[in-house]
Amino acid sequence: MVDTNNEVEEMDAVAEAIEETTAATDPIPPTPESDDQGLNLNDIRACVTIIDIVTKRGAFEGPEMADVGSVRNRLDNFLKAAAEAQKPAEGEGEAETTA
Numbered sequence: 001m002v003d004t005n006n007e008v009e010e011m012d013a014v015a016e017a018i019e020e021t022t023a024a025t026d027p028i029p030p031t032p033e034s035d036d037q038g039l040n041l042n043d044i045r046a047c048v049t050i051i052d053i054v055t056k057r058g059a060f061e062g063p064e065m066a067d068v069g070s071v072r073n074r075l076d077n078f079l080k081a082a083a084e085a086q087k088p089a090e091g092e093g094e095a096e097t098t099a
Contacts, residue, residue: 015053041082048075 051072054060060068 015056041079044075044079048072048079051075 051068055065055068055072
């Protein structure tokens with residue numbers, strides 16, 4: 001018989017580890033909440049984290065993994081590009097204040 005309590009505890013531990021790693025290594029600053037209820041970078045970051053968690057929990061079957069992985073990689077690449085785009089803007093702001 002499978003001990004589901006241990007499995008759930010292990011999955012929760014993995015989810016917490018993913019969340020801590022994502023929060024600790026995330027170079028993208030939080031975006032301010034707006035009233036238009038649109039997507040922001042935090043929403044996309046949350047989607048990547050959700051995909052990571054449910055994948056570790058075995059929520060997807062083998063044939064589905066390629067599509068899920070493809071979407072996850074596109075979202076992650078978008079977040080990386082957004083972080084790179086914000087770096088020059090932050091550098092320009094620092095240069096103006098020191099000049």
